Amino acid sequence: MSLLKKTTSVALLALVVAGAQASESVHLDKAPLSFDNASLQSGAKTFINYCLSCHGASSLRYNRLTQIGLTEQQIKDNLMFTADKVGEQMTVAMRRDDAKKWFGAAPPDLSVIARARASGDGSGADWLYTYLRQFYRDDSRPTGWNNAVFPGVGMPHVLYGLQGVQEAHFVEKDDGHGNKTSHLEGFEIVEPGTLTKEEYDTEVANLVSFLTWMGEPARESRQTIGWAVLAVLSVLAALSWMLKKAFWKDVH
Template identity: 55%
Template structure:
């Protein structure tokens, strides 16, 4: 129930963050590697525990996670937390009707969230990595939380127990005759269950999984593309030699 409650709070933020603009701080580079199956497995477990309560991933079936190295037994025991079958798509725990009643909008599907957030500041993975590490306490907000990447976000910090409580330090400066607040850094108030490095790694694994989920065959596509280019290069050489041989006696 604790994880369900944390997952429910995710809806407000991610559903609104889809519409956030690219203004604001520069995005940090996400450390993901879609060839790292250990990272992808950790990210899948975090996704199921904290995201799938409210958000679906209905373009991906549970048994597709075998591509990440999970066995069917592992998927059943560790990743399917409802009465769903391993051949079912990854539907959220709450229904669309419940989501709309509780939050005013249907929680968005996260199947392609990493692909949809690409912008001038970086990739969609960069945005999500920076966003999920940009929360801080703000007593003036309705939820008690705010976010550097998405100011006045409606999402509470769903992973706060992992990261701990912290506040943002701003300095008031005057620019062109107008006063503005410049971000100076975070100040840790209470520690989380993870160190800063461990939390960043957990978020990186989650974002890596979200990126993989947007196109599970991307590694195969890239590998196939390389072989196609090699084939075309070889075909070009053969064609050129054949053409030269065909025309050598014709003046």
């Protein structure tokens, strides 16, 4: 038991140190989230066309998209490629065995990815927004791609047709202890995509907004109900105070 505790402690310490080092080396950009219907519909379109072939969203059913202003007929005609009925889950088209063979591991379900990626350095939305904009060409990787936020990632850059192909420029710096460390200096687009940088950033922001919404589709109604409950409680508190004042007005 003592050995197990020591081993567990060492493992936890290693994770903490790794996390601290990662947080020092990665800057997360603030995600400009927007939850209006137009942004969420754009994000849903990008997700289904570029992500759903590998990543599922099994906690969300297609008919939930009516909450962002789409009709069931629009969903059937434009967004349903892996299901027959609008009430079905957003399951992945790729088989897990094939995914593991091709990528080394099955791509994760993205139902709550925005929550899962949250950390002390920023929200999960910030992580996703930065991650999806920092892929770069790396011929040493099996897929030909790498990522500054997630070094060694097995996922290829599925949005490169939109963003284009960019190269990363690294510089070596002394860490103050005589060790040379590599620091990202910036990116350069070497093959333009179909979108400008500003257009691509907006496209990614809409996708991240949808991924964030997807993790809690009832968020807006929950907040509305919460404010209504607080308003009712405020009225009841005022009435209780007035009633107490009326009962005790003759007591000296």
